[in-house]
Amino acid sequence: MVLKKLKEMFTGVSTEADYVEIDLGQEARKSKVLVRPFILRQFDDINEILNTLREGYTIAVIDIRPLKTKDVIELKRAISKVKKTAEALEGSIAGFGENIIIVTPSFAEIHKAVPKPVAKGIELFDEGKFE
Numbered sequence: 001m002v003l004k005k006l007k008e009m010f011t012g013v014s015t016e017a018d019y020v021e022i023d024l025g026q027e028a029r030k031s032k033v034l035v036r037p038f039i040l041r042q043f044d045d046i047n048e049i050l051n052t053l054r055e056g057y058t059i060a061v062i063d064i065r066p067l068k069t070k071d072v073i074e075l076k077r078a079i080s081k082v083k084k085t086a087e088a089l090e091g092s093i094a095g096f097g098e099n100i101i102i103v104t105p106s107f108a109e110i111h112k113a114v115p116k117p118v119a120k121g122i123e124l125f126d127e128g129k130f131e
Contacts, residue, residue: 006037033108041066043074050085056105065099075096 029109036058038049045067062082067075082103086093090106102110 004020033057038062040064045079046078053085060103062101
């Protein structure tokens with residue numbers, strides 16, 4: 001204890017721990033999940049979507065109709081790029097209808113319903129019986 005006081009007197013450096021306040025308001029904002037709509041009008045619009053997904057707190061709802069009517073090849077390239085990014089981030093991707101794609105980060109999963117099999121116009125029920 002005495003040696004610490006002498007060291008402080010000669011060096012002018014305090015060995016006591018200094019405390020720094022951290023603003024937690026910014027951290028709280030980042031932890032919220034944001035559902036954000038996007039419209040894919042051209043292939044270059046994909047960059048903003050990918051950057052937002054990489055942040056990790058955004059569920060992207062992408063309307064692909066404008067690019068679909070304009071250039072199907074560019075649409076396929078764009079969807080492929082989004083799919084690769086979602087896989088790299090361990091997220092999920094799914095289409096809803098013909099014109100909407102949903103992409104989620106790793107902590108969220110998209111429920112994908114499995115259609116019931118149909119045998120010659122007769123639906124099979126969960127119990128495995130025909131009615």
